[in-house]
Amino acid sequence: MNLNMTLVGELIAFIVFVIFCMKYVWPPIIGAIEARQAVIADGLAASDRAAKDLELAQEKATAQLKDAKAQAAGIVEAAKKREAQIVEEAAVKAQAEKEKILASGHAEIDTERNQAKEELRQQVAILALAGAEKILERSIDAAVHSDILDKLVAEL
Amino acid sequence: MSAAEITSQEYIKHHLTNLSVGEGFMTVHLDTLGWSVFLGLVFIMLFRSVAKKASTGVPGKLQCAVEMVVEFVDDSVKSTFHGNNPVIAPLALTIFVWVLLMNAMDWVPVDLIPRIFELFGVHYMKAVPTTDPNMTFALALGVFALIIYYSIKVKGIGGFIKELTTQPFGHWSLYPVNFILEMVTLLARPLSLALRLFGNLYAGELIFLLIATIGLFQLPVHFLWAAFHLLVIPLQAFIFMMLTILYLSLAHEDH
Numbered sequence: 001m002n003l004n005m006t007l008v009g010e011l012i013a014f015i016v017f018v019i020f021c022m023k024y025v026w027p028p029i030i031g032a033i034e035a036r037q038a039v040i041a042d043g044l045a046a047s048d049r050a051a052k053d054l055e056l057a058q059e060k061a062t063a064q065l066k067d068a069k070a071q072a073a074g075i076v077e078a079a080k081k082r083e084a085q086i087v088e089e090a091a092v093k094a095q096a097e098k099e100k101i102l103a104s105g106h107a108e109i110d111t112e113r114n115q116a117k118e119e120l121r122q123q124v125a126i127l128a129l130a131g132a133e134k135i136l137e138r139s140i141d142a143a144v145h146s147d148i149l150d151k152l153v154a155e156l
Numbered sequence: 157m158s159a160a161e162i163t164s165q166e167y168i169k170h171h172l173t174n175l176s177v178g179e180g181f182m183t184v185h186l187d188t189l190g191w192s193v194f195l196g197l198v199f200i201m202l203f204r205s206v207a208k209k210a211s212t213g214v215p216g217k218l219q220c221a222v223e224m225v226v227e228f229v230d231d232s233v234k235s236t237f238h239g240n241n242p243v244i245a246p247l248a249l250t251i252f253v254w255v256l257l258m259n260a261m262d263w264v265p266v267d268l269i270p271r272i273f274e275l276f277g278v279h280y281m282k283a284v285p286t287t288d289p290n291m292t293f294a295l296a297l298g299v300f301a302l303i304i305y306y307s308i309k310v311k312g313i314g315g316f317i318k319e320l321t322t323q324p325f326g327h328w329s330l331y332p333v334n335f336i337l338e339m340v341t342l343l344a345r346p347l348s349l350a351l352r353l354f355g356n357l358y359a360g361e362l363i364f365l366l367i368a369t370i371g372l373f374q375l376p377v378h379f380l381w382a383a384f385h386l387l388v389i390p391l392q393a394f395i396f397m398m399l400t401i402l403y404l405s406l407a408h409e410d411h
Contacts, residue, residue, distance in 0.1 A: 003290055004183040006176075010192060010285075010294030017196045018243075018250045018298070025203045026246035029226045032210035032219075039212060 125153040164369035171266060171365050174288065175280040185288055192285035195257040199250070225253065232398060237405040243302070244404050248397045251295065256393035258285045259357055262385055265378075266364045286357040286392075289350065296350035299400050303345065306407040315410065345403050349396060356392050360385055 129149065162170070174185040206222040215223060229249045237244055261284040269283040285291045307316045320338040321331045363381055367374050 002183070003293060004181050004185075005178065006183070006185040006188055006288065006290035007294045007297070009184060009189050010291050011298055013189070013193050013196060014250075014294055014298045017200060017254065018247050020200055021203070021250045022243060022246035025200065025207050026226070026249060028207040028210045029203070029223065030230060030245070032212050032215075033223055033227060033230075035212040036215075 121153055121156050124156050125149060128152060164366075167369060168362070168365045170280070171270065172282065172287075172362075173280045174282050175278060185282075185290060187280070187282050188285045188288040188291055191261065191283055192254075192258055192291055195261070195285070196254050199253045199257055203249075203253070225249070229397070233401055236398070236401045237408070239405070239408045241306075241404075241408070244401060247299075247302070247404075248401050251299075251400055252393050252397040255286060255295070255353065255396050256390060258291070259389040259393055261285070262287075262357060262360055262364070262389060263382055266361070266368050284357060284361055286353055287361045289354045292350040292354040293346075295353075295396070296346035299349060299403065300346035303342075303403050303407045306404060310408050311410055345399075349399055353392055353396055356388060360388060 175187040176183045176185050178184050203222055203226075206219050210219065226249060229252055230245055233245045233248050264283060270281040273279075273281040282288065307319075311319060320342070321335045323334060324337070325331075325334055360381075364378070367377050367381055370377070
């Protein structure tokens with residue numbers, strides 16, 4: 001073993017290197033590492049939160065879908081009811097209309113029949129008069145015998 | 157082979173001689189100093205270039221590699237030392253990477269660097285700085301100074317002396333015995349730090365040199381020993397770093 005001035009030189013070099021490392025090497029590198037670790041931790045936490053949010057949103061969407069389905073079923077049900085109601089109402093209305101039309105038809109027929117009867121009566125009276133004129137072969141005073149003729153017409 | 161002209165003993169001795177200037181204590185090993193400072197600068201410049209561009213976004217490949225080392229050291233420090241000290245982590249990083257780089261010079265074939273320097277007329281070149289006790293003792297003494305400094309800073313001079321004298325035996329008459337025991341413990345720390353690193357690397361280098369003298373069969377044997385050093389080199393750097401952290405955390409503990 002020959003210890004000598006080399007030791008002193010190395011000691012100085014050692015001290016200089018350590019001080020340089022302490023001042024200019026260690027702090028920036030460890031700072032960058034720790035800052036990145038913080039960024040990564042934040043990112044992981046954010047992704048966790050996002051996953052939880054997604055789960056919540058999915059649950060919400062499922063619930064909303066269920067609600068919507070229930071609502072749609074309700075609407076269809078109501079529509080069916082309404083349809084049945086409308087059909088029924090229409091049927092009732094049609095029945096009423098039919099009866100009205102029938103009644104008016106009957107009334108028209110009645111009046112026409114009455115008119116025809118009246119015309120027929122008058123023509124029969126004329127025919128009867130003409131027949132009677134021919135049979136008697138003489139003129140009859142229409143004015144004198146009109147009461148008889150009227151009675152005849154009324155009997156027809 | 158160069159071993160053909162000289163004996164293997166001379167060959168090994170030649171390779172284990174430092175390039176030095178000066179006499180006696182004033183001797184300076186230029187190769188140890190030069191290589192260690194060069195490797196220290198490699199470490200500092202590499203890490204500084206990353207530190208300058210360090211971004212919190214997606215890191216580049218070099219930044220990833222450097223951050224892996226920094227995080228490894230940071231984890232080692234945090235698992236052992238629970239106080240708040242801005243010196244220990246950078247100190248541990250410097251020791252780990254620097255020692256690792258200096259040990260890694262052991263992988264360079266033993267004749268390569270000396271031969272290159274011989275072309276320029278430099279006849280001695282020992283390229284592994286940690287095989288020089290001056291290097292390992294410098295590191296250990298630096299750590300030792302910090303142990304003493306933090307012991308006194310945290311516990312006060314009185315507290316430090318009390319720690320050295322009042323345990324393990326509680327009775328006042330045994331205080332001198334305590335002091336001797338504690339001093340041995342204290343002094344054994346830098347001594348074991350320095351000698352462990354020096355011993356491992358010196359022995360490793362010596363075996364490489366021995367292998368280099370056995371002729372043709374040195375290639376597979378050399379490969380095996382180098383593969384074994386894949387373990388030894390990082391392990392010794394790691395041990396030096398861990399023990400430094402451990403000793404400094406012990407210095408911070410107040411009994």
